[in-house]
Amino acid sequence: MKTRRTVEWIVAGVLAAVLLSGGSLLAIAHRDVAEALGLTREGAPTTAPSTLFDLPDPTPTGVEAAGTGLISEVELPAQGALPSRDVLEAKLKSLDTSKLTGLGAISYEVIDASTGEVVASQSPNTPLIPASNTKTLTAVAVLNAFSGSETFATRVVQPTAGQVVLVGGGDPLLLSVPAAEGAYPQPPTTRQLATATAEALKAEGQSSVTLGFDSSYFAEPGWNETWPSNYRDQVTQLSALWVDEGKLAAGGRSRTPALDAAKIFAAQLAEQGITVVGEPVAATGDGPEVARVESLPLHVLVETAMNRSNNSFTEILGLQLAKHLGEPTTFAGSVTAIEQQLRALDLWDEGTVLHDASGLSRSNRITANMLAEAMRLLDTEPQLSVLLDGLPTAGVTGTLADRFTDDLSRPARGVARAKTGTLSMVSTLAGTTLTSDGRLVTFAFIINGPPDGWAAKVWTDQATGVVTACGC
Numbered sequence: 001m002k003t004r005r006t007v008e009w010i011v012a013g014v015l016a017a018v019l020l021s022g023g024s025l026l027a028i029a030h031r032d033v034a035e036a037l038g039l040t041r042e043g044a045p046t047t048a049p050s051t052l053f054d055l056p057d058p059t060p061t062g063v064e065a066a067g068t069g070l071i072s073e074v075e076l077p078a079q080g081a082l083p084s085r086d087v088l089e090a091k092l093k094s095l096d097t098s099k100l101t102g103l104g105a106i107s108y109e110v111i112d113a114s115t116g117e118v119v120a121s122q123s124p125n126t127p128l129i130p131a132s133n134t135k136t137l138t139a140v141a142v143l144n145a146f147s148g149s150e151t152f153a154t155r156v157v158q159p160t161a162g163q164v165v166l167v168g169g170g171d172p173l174l175l176s177v178p179a180a181e182g183a184y185p186q187p188p189t190t191r192q193l194a195t196a197t198a199e200a201l202k203a204e205g206q207s208s209v210t211l212g213f214d215s216s217y218f219a220e221p222g223w224n225e226t227w228p229s230n231y232r233d234q235v236t237q238l239s240a241l242w243v244d245e246g247k248l249a250a251g252g253r254s255r256t257p258a259l260d261a262a263k264i265f266a267a268q269l270a271e272q273g274i275t276v277v278g279e280p281v282a283a284t285g286d287g288p289e290v291a292r293v294e295s296l297p298l299h300v301l302v303e304t305a306m307n308r309s310n311n312s313f314t315e316i317l318g319l320q321l322a323k324h325l326g327e328p329t330t331f332a333g334s335v336t337a338i339e340q341q342l343r344a345l346d347l348w349d350e351g352t353v354l355h356d357a358s359g360l361s362r363s364n365r366i367t368a369n370m371l372a373e374a375m376r377l378l379d380t381e382p383q384l385s386v387l388l389d390g391l392p393t394a395g396v397t398g399t400l401a402d403r404f405t406d407d408l409s410r411p412a413r414g415v416a417r418a419k420t421g422t423l424s425m426v427s428t429l430a431g432t433t434l435t436s437d438g439r440l441v442t443f444a445f446i447i448n449g450p451p452d453g454w455a456a457k458v459w460t461d462q463a464t465g466v467v468t469a470c471g472c
Contacts, residue, residue, distance in 0.1 A: 079114065079438060079439060079440070080435060080436075080437030080438030080439040081437045081439065082112055082115070082117065082119065082439060083110075083112075083119045083120070083435055083437070083439060083441070083467075083470050083472050084119075084472050085118070085119050085120060087470075087472035088110065088119055088120040088466075088467065088470050088472055089120045089121075089122075091466050091470065091472070092108070092120055092122075092463055092466055092467075093122075095408070095459060095462055095463060095466065096459075097459065099452050099455035099458075100447070100450040100452065100455055100456060100459065101450075101451065101452070104425075104448045104449020104450075105123065105126060105128055105446075105447070105448045105449055106122065106123070106445075106446070106447050106448075107122060107123040107124060107126050107128055107367070107368040107445075107446045107447075108120070108121060108122050108124065108368050108443065108444060108445040108446065108463065109121040109122075109124035109368045109369050109371075109372040109443070109444055110372065110441050110442070110443045110467055111372045111373065111375075111376055111441060111442050111443070112439065112440075112441055113376050113379045113380070113432065113440040113441055113442050114439075114440065116376065119441060120467070121368075121369075123368075124367060124368045124369040124372070124444075125349060125350075125351075125367050125368075125369055126351075126367060126368075127349070127351035127352060127353065127365035127366060127367050128365060128366070128367070128368075128446045128448045129362055129364060129365065129423065129426045129446075129448050130359055130364055130365075130366045130371070130421055130426075130428055130446065131359045131421030131422055131423040131426045131427075131428050132309050132311075132358065132359040132419070132420060132421040132422065132428075133359060133366075133371055133419055133420070133421035133428045133429075133430050133444070133446075134354065134356070134357065134358060134359030134361075134364055134366070134421070135305065135306060135309065135314045135357070135358055135359055135419065136306075136371060136374055136375070136387075136419050136430060137338060137342060137347070137354075137366065137370065137371075137374060138314055138317060138318055138321075138338055138357040138358070139302050139305070139306055139314075139317075139387050139390070140341070140342070140345070140347070140374050140377060140378070140384055140387065141321060141337065141338040141340075141341035141342055142298070142302055142317050142318075142320070142321050142341075143298075143299065143302060143383060143384050143386065143387060144341045144344070144345060144383065144384065145321055145324055145325060145337075145341050146298050146321075146324065147298075147383075148297065148298050148299035148302075148383070148386060149297050149298065149299070150297065150298045151294040151295045151296070151297060151298070152169040152170050152171045152294070152295040152298075152320065153169045153171075153292045153293070153294050153295070154166070154167070154168060154169050154171055154174055154188070154190070154193060154241070154292065154293050154295075155167045155169065155285070155289055155290075155291070155292040156193060156197045156289070156290040156291045156292070157285050157286065157287040157288060157289050157290060158287045158288055158290050159212075159283070159284070159286050159287035160287070161206065162206065162208070162209055162210065163209060163210045163211075163212065163283075164197065164201075164209050164210075164211055164212070164290060165211070165212040165213065165214050165283045165284070165285045165286075165287070166193075166211065166212070166213045166214070166241065166261070166262050166265050166280075166285075167213075167214045167217075167241070167285035168213075168214065168215045168217055168239065168240035168241025168242070168258060168261070169217055169240060169295075170217050170218060170240045170316055170319060170320050170323070171187070171188070171295035172245070172295075172301060172305070172310075172312065172313040172316040172317065173185070173187035173295065173296060173301060173304065173313070174187060174188060174189070174190065174242065174243050174244075174261075174293075174295070175187050175188070175189045175190070175243060175244055176189060176190050176191065176243045176244050176264050176268075177189055177191050178191070185296050185300050185304060186296075187295065187296055188293035188294065188295065188296075189243075189293070190243050190261065190264055190265045190268055190293075191268050192293050193265070193268075193291055193292070193293045194265055194268035194269050194271070194272055195268075195272055196290075196291035196292075196293075197269060197272075197274070197290050197291040198269060198272030198273060198274045199272075200290045200291055201274055201290070202273070202274075206274075207273065207274060207275060208274070208275040208276075208277060209269075209274060209275075209276060209277065210276070210277050210278055210281075211262060211265070211266050211269070211276050211278075211280045211281075212262075212280065212281055212282065212283025212284075212285075213241060213258050213259065213261065213262035213265075213280050213281075213282060213283065214241070214282070214283055214284060214285030215239045215240045215241040215258035215282075216240070216284075216285070217240035217241075217323070217329070218238065218239070218240040218319050218323070218329040219328060219329045219330055220238050220319060220329055220330045220331060220334075222237040222238040222239060223237060223238070224331050224355065224356050224360070224361060226355045226356065226361040226362070226363045227356070227360050227361060231360055232252075232253060233252070233253065234311055234360060235253075235311040235312045235315065235358065235360060236253045236254060236257055236312045237253070237254065237255050237256070237257055238312070238315055238316065238319070239257040239258045240258075240316075240319075241257065241258040241261050241262075242254070242257035242258065242260070242261050243257075243260075243261045243264055243265075245310075245312050245313070246260065246261075246312070248260070258282075259280060259282075262280035263279075263280060265280075266280055298320075299386045301313065301317065302317060302386075302387065302390060303386065303387070303389050303390035304390070305317060305390070306387060306390030306391060306419060307390045307391070307392060307397070307398045308398065308399075309398075309399050309419070309420060311358040311359075311360055312358075314357050314358040315334070315356065315357050315358050317357065318331075318334035318335070318337070318338060318356070318357030318358075319333075319334050319357075321334065321337045321338065321341070322334045322336070322337045324337075325337045325340065331355065331356060334356075334357050335354040335355065335356065335357065338354060338357060339352075339354065342370075345377060346373075347370055347373055347374055347377070348370070349366070349367045349369055349370050351365060351367070352365060352366050352367070352370065353365040353366075354366075359421060359423075360423075362423060362426075368430075368444040368445070368446050369444075370444075371428075371430040371444030371446070372430065372442050372443055372444040373442075374430075375430055375431055375432055375442035375443070375444065376442045378432070378442075379432060379440065379442065388417060388432070391417040391418060391419055391431055391432075392417065392418065392419070392420070393414060393416070393417050394409075394412040394413050394414065394415065394416040394417070394418065394433075394461075394464065395410075395412070395413035395414060396413070396414055399420045400418065400420065403457065403461050404416075404461050404464075404465065406458070406461075406462065408461075408462040408465045408466065409458070409461035409462045409464065409465035410465060411436070411465045411468045411469035412433055412461070412464045412465045412467075412468040412469075415433055415434055415468050416431055416432070416433035416464050416468055417431050417432055417433070418430060418431025418432070418433075418443075418464065419431060421446075422453065422457070424453070425448065425449055425450060425451065425453070426447070426448055427446075427447045427450065427453060427456035427457050427459075427460055428444070428445065428446045428447070428460070429443075429444075429445045429457075429460040429461070429463075429464060430442075430443065430444035430445070431443065431464075433464060433467055433468045434468065435467065435468060435469075435470045435471065436468070436469055436470060436471040437470070437471050437472075441467060443463075443464065443467055445459075445460040445463050445464070447459065447460065
């Protein structure tokens with residue numbers, strides 16, 4: 001399948017060709033040019049106004065007419081040569097594994113994004129523990145089922161006069177107070193909801209209420225049986241209603257996130273002049289709606305979960321997928337829904353096992369082939385391509401910011417984009433990169449069994465650097 005993100009990786013080089021005399025850069029943003037450069041994604045959620053790429057009118061002083069070497073006449077570089085499989089595999093096999101003593105298994109696959117041809121592999125069909133790269137498959141499944149523009153509401157309803165109920169809708173990013181100015185993203189807050197609720201109550205002459213909370217949107221009680229108890233610092237007890245991811249001001253994570261969210265909301269109502277009588281209690285969220293806040297669009301939720309490798313966010317997205325597809329809103333329903341979507345995309349290999357959506361479970365098993373093919377879909381399917389925005393950039397952003405520092409891995413800095421996966425004695429890395437010949441490839445490296453986790457990370461970084469540096 002032909003890639004739709006043809007030359008996004010070489011935009012900087014193309015723009016350099018339009019330097020005018022005096023060294024100033026002419027910023028021409030025309031829809032046709034943007035499409036040619038791969039800066040648009042047909043079918044992906046809209047994130048910019050349709051006029052963004054219009055030419056200015058009138059033409060700025062000093063800009064020459066067409067035919068004088070402007071960007072519209074720049075010839076885009078042809079895609080580079082396909083790497084030699086024998087040469088690339090030899091380079092990968094030459095990497096030092098001496099610090100991976102006791103290595104149980106190493107598996108990888110590198111695929112040409114344009115043709116789907118395998119250009120390097122080792123045991124690519126062996127199911128291994130994927131760790132957080134499970135999130136990659138969850139994200140693909142979620143965006144394959146949804147449009148990406150959906151939002152999830154947190155509401156306040158009033159069953160009877162003098163009573164309000166806070167109803168969770170499964171917004172994983174809901175905050176108690178606004179994020180810092182300039183931070184991205186900017187999720188909705190319970191403070192906004194409390195302000196709107198107080199205004200509505202006062203308009204009805206109400207200044208005192210009791211408060212209930214309803215988290216029944218999901219049936220899941222919140223803890224996966226395959227997770228060790230010491231993972232409670234990595235993931236919050238799941239709930240359709242929480243704020244600040246259920247993180248407690250005193251540290252740690254809540255075991256009763258819905259109740260704690262209601263307590264925060266009660267305090268915020270009090271700040272707005274509404275007296276809350278008694279403690280919040282579980283209640284049924286029926287009755288007329290008083291106020292609501294909507295989550296950020298789903299594609300932003302997925303992007304954020306991927307970029308931060310957030311376990312709690314991803315598990316909530318898995319439950320939202322189950323809800324959307326009519327499966328039980330439990331861990332079992334979540335993984336059933338994920339499998340359904342992956343099979344529809346021909347991304348389910350024999351031996352695959354999932355117990356959760358985030359990858360915390362050591363009982364999960366997937367193959368390098370699945371991950372590499374999933375990454376290829378991000379490049380070729382417009383609906384899924386927004387996930388690339390959530391992948392950290394090697395040596396620059398997210399979970400890869402402090403990696404790719406040695407000579408072998410350094411060629412991938414600023415070029416490769418990938419999702420990490422780390423558990424005790426597990427290290428994975430899957431993403432996309434551009435070879436030195438200008439060929440876009442996808443890759444997945446999975447290591448199970450190394451006692452030295454840092455050495456395993458270094459090996460995956462170096463392998464990515466070798467692929468990126470390949471002019472072979």
